[in-house]
Amino acid sequence: xxxxxxxxxxxxxxxxxxxxxxxxxxxxxxxxxxxxxxxxxxxxxxxxxxxxxxxxxxxxxxxxxxxxxxxxxxxxxxxxxxxxxxxxxxxxxxxxxxxxxxxxxxxxxxxxxxxxxxxxxxxxxxxxxxxxxxxxxxxxxxxxxxxxxxxxxxxxxxxxxxxxxxxxxxxxxxxxxxxxxxxxxxxxxxxxxxxxxxxxxxxxxxxxxxxxxxxxxxxxxxxxxxxxxxxxxxxxxxxxxxxxxxxxxxxxxxxxxx
Numbered sequence: 319x320x321x322x323x324x325x326x327x328x329x330x331x332x333x334x335x336x337x338x339x340x341x342x343x344x345x346x347x348x349x350x351x352x353x354x355x356x357x358x359x360x361x362x363x364x365x366x367x368x369x370x371x372x373x374x375x376x377x378x379x380x381x382x383x384x385x386x387x388x389x390x391x392x393x394x395x396x397x398x399x400x401x402x403x404x405x406x407x408x409x410x411x412x413x414x415x416x417x418x419x420x421x422x423x424x425x426x427x428x429x430x431x432x433x434x435x436x437x438x439x440x441x442x443x444x445x446x447x448x449x450x451x452x453x454x455x456x457x458x459x460x461x462x463x464x465x466x467x468x469x470x471x472x473x474x475x476x477x478x479x480x481x482x483x484x485x486x487x488x489x490x491x492x493x494x495x496x497x498x499x500x501x502x503x504x505x506x507x508x509x510x511x512x513x514x515x516x517x518x519x520x521x522x523x524x525x526x527x528x529x530x531x532x533x534x535x536x537x538x539x540x541x542x543x544x545x546x547x548x549x550x551x552x553x554x555x556x557x558x559x560x561x562x563x564x565x566x567x568x569x570x571x572x573x574x575x576x
Contacts, residue, residue: 331430
């Protein structure tokens with residue numbers, strides 16, 4: 319694996335994603351919802367219990383619900399055509415004709431997705447924080463940084479990566495999107511989103527422990543703990559590793575059959 323090839327592929331992916339519409343629409347939608355939620359809270363500030371510190375934390379928790387649900391369910395669908403797009407447009411054949419290993423190809427795709435998505439999200443959260451300072455005069459910086467660096471980043475690295483990798487075998491973008499919708503909308507329901515007794519609880523694509531822990535800030539419910547967040551993240555990382563190996567194996571076999 320050559321790092322300069324990974325860097326070149328990641329840079330190309332960054333450009334491609336921001337030239338497209340999917341990621342741009344997703345990021346702008348989160349920004350608009352954050353602005354709307356802040357204005358709604360600010361207009362009803364007199365009815366809200368607590369001081370500006372607790373109100374700012376409530377606003378952050380509300381924003382987190384929007385962000386997390388979008389990253390868990392919508393982001394993988396938007397990213398699902400990342401590899402099938404190469405196959406459908408013929409770019410994949412050109413790339414595989416180059417001295418580019420499958421592991422480098424997959425890692426370059428993932429790094430490009432991570433950087434593209436996280437740059438957009440961190441810009442949105444920066445704008446949102448400035449808005450909170452202006453309208454609410456208070457930002458819970460510790461919680462904001464924890465949500466951004468742990469919760470938000472983890473969801474991008476896990477569900478975003480899965481959205482890219484699980485559709486590696488699909489020949490068209492449409493089929494990739496349909497597969498992603500089935501996996502990230504139907505599968506969580508089949509596994510039981512809130513079924514904490516199930517062995518699949520932490521492997522569920524819905525990532526309920528991560529959503530709920532920060533949604534109840536500053537006082538999470540007893541059943542949602544920080545250890546649960548870490549377990550959910552660890553389970554998600556394991557999923558990504560397994561699916562990455564499966565994608566690598568598929569590409570290798572496809573080359574041998576060609």
